[in-house]
Amino acid sequence: MSPKVADEHKEARRKQILAAAVRVFTRLGYQAATMKDVVEESGMSRGGVYLYYGSTERMMLDLIGETDEEVAGMPKLARPDRPVWETIEQLMRHLAGGVTKGAAGMAPVFYEFFITAWRKRTYETLMESRYDQNVSAVVRLLEEGARRGEFQPRVSLETIARMLFSFHDGMQIHAIQFGDRRTDTRGQTEGMLAALRHLLGVQDKEEQP
Amino acid sequence: MSPKVADEHKEARRKQILAAAVRVFTRLGYQAATMKDVVEESGMSRGGVYLYYGSTERMMLDLIGETDEEVAGMPKLARPDRPVWETIEQLMRHLAGGVTKGAAGMAPVFYEFFITAWRKRTYETLMESRYDQNVSAVVRLLEEGARRGEFQPRVSLETIARMLFSFHDGMQIHAIQFGDRRTDTRGQTEGMLAALRHLLGVQDKEEQP
DNA sequence: TATAATAACGACATCAGTGTCGTTATTATT
DNA sequence: AATAATAACGACACTGATGTCGTTATTATA
Incomplete structure (x- = not known):
């Protein structure tokens, strides 16, 4: 035995x-x-x-399970000693920077899998809950900023979070397809930060002359 | 014979x-x-x-060739008698509305094809030129607005056009995967319009009290 | 060291999709 | 109507991936 x-x-x-x-x-x-x-x-x-x-x-x-575990460790990003807006800036720039590396990696594979998994209806709830979790993680981050009085949002925080993901995923796919250069990942990211800044109504202490 | x-x-x-x-x-x-x-x-x-x-x-x-022909007839959207901003609003809402219908149609198929076509490197130039054409079509529309004095853009018009496509494609894919409801297509579209309005610096004649 | 348990192997039968090609059906011309 | 040209057919051989299963190799225990 x-x-x-x-x-x-x-x-x-x-x-x-x-x-x-x-x-x-x-x-x-x-x-x-x-x-x-x-x-x-x-x-x-x-x-x-x-x-x-x-x-x-x-x-x-x-x-997918492995990467989910990695992502799960992300919410602790918001440091109490720094502005939430700074965290968001870092997060966006970090995600945008990861595209280049991801182009040769698993990112397109995941997108491909998700689109074909969608068709088979299996994993429907899995995918939906993944989306919900991601959205609400960002919402919590934004709410923290609002609670601290950093933001005076013009639209619902949930909408902003969803927009963030729409933009990010779309840009990532474009970067994969057409290259980082042609897509101008950096420029778009800075543009989106400006847009977010406006939507969130970031109360800028330093930059008010 | x-x-x-x-x-x-x-x-x-x-x-x-x-x-x-x-x-x-x-x-x-x-x-x-x-x-x-x-x-x-x-x-x-x-x-x-x-x-x-x-x-x-x-x-x-x-x-793909067939749908490209359909899209080719789109640039004549900008009517000379109406503000360009109005055209953009209509365009965005029209695209967002098409998602629901597209979910059961060919849209996911196209996305699937493009992502697998990217891998095979064939059609690389085809795909890139399609992207460039779409971007520059929107840029031309935005330039028309700037020329008319409607806009005072905060960031490059090309960047704004690219952001528009990133956002749209991302949201469309999410809508396909998670459903129109859960994605809140309408809310996101209105949010993006507000963001665009700010980035473009739309000079609003009526709404200045 | 013997042996019981099982991890690992790889050949095999099977199946689904592909591309071809000799045959048959159809239709414009004479 | 006859016929020349070819569109359309469908059976066939082929290929590549799949899942299984009897056999062999390996290793923790006695």
Whole structure:
């Protein structure tokens, strides 16, 4: 009576397969990637891989789960000693900067997956709750600013949060498709910050002459 | 010596196949759609369809060409007797309204195609020039407003045009994924109009009390 | 070191989609 | 009506991916 390997080793195998999957996905995209591709990339055997994952879809779900965990650690961004507006500026510029790196990475794969997942109606609630969570995370940040008296918003904070995501995702997709240069990610980001500043009614202490 | 059918009839066949392709694409998406599906949907034979189209990709390109022709007729929107800002408002609201209808239509299919086309590097210049054309069309509209003295823009008109597209495409994708309701298309559109009004520095004649 | 348990392997049968091509049906001309 | 030209058909061979399963290799325990 002896289970052959420790759970750690099984977990390591799982990671190994997921790493191969990431390489395949970034090279071929989600839909075009096959089990065969992942098997060959992983260096394992067909049967070995199937022991852990029965489809590329399952791999993708696990990869999404991983990034979600990373994102979950984001709300602690708002430092109590600095203005909320500053946090927003940093957040926007950080997200815009990540586009370039993401173009060669998993970002387009995620977009591709989400658009095809939408069609199959599966994960409908998963996707919706992800959206809701992201929106309300930003709303909470904005509310903090309003509570501190930094903002005197002209439109609903929820609307502003949604606009932020619409803009960001759209720009990211354009950056992926047409390149960072052509899309002028920096310029757009600064423009959007100016727009947000107005919509939020940021009360600027220093810049009132 | 006699060509069997007139060119009109061949064109009719072509339309028939494309119509079937649209139904298949909207049902299954671009990547999942196969020649087999289109053949069965069209009511024609395998060989018959292959006589006109050798791949779903070719069908897709023709469909894109058709919609491009429709879009080409859009720049004449700016009426000389009305303020440019009014045109922009109408345009934005019109685009936002089209999302609902588009959710069940070809819009997600186009997005899916573009993201997979990007990966294959083919059509790179096609896609880029489409983007450039759309941007410069809006820029021309905005320049007309500036020339008339309606606007006193705070940021470059090109940046504003790009922001407009980023926002629109992002919101459209969200609307497709999460539904019109949850995304609050109307609210976001009004919010974006307020933001644009500020960025453009719209000189409001009536509303200055 | 023996062995029980199971992780890992890889060949195999299967299936769905593809592109072709010899045959048949259709239609403008003579 | 005859026929030449070709549009349309659909069966066929082919390809590439899938999921399974009997076999082999590996390792924790006794």
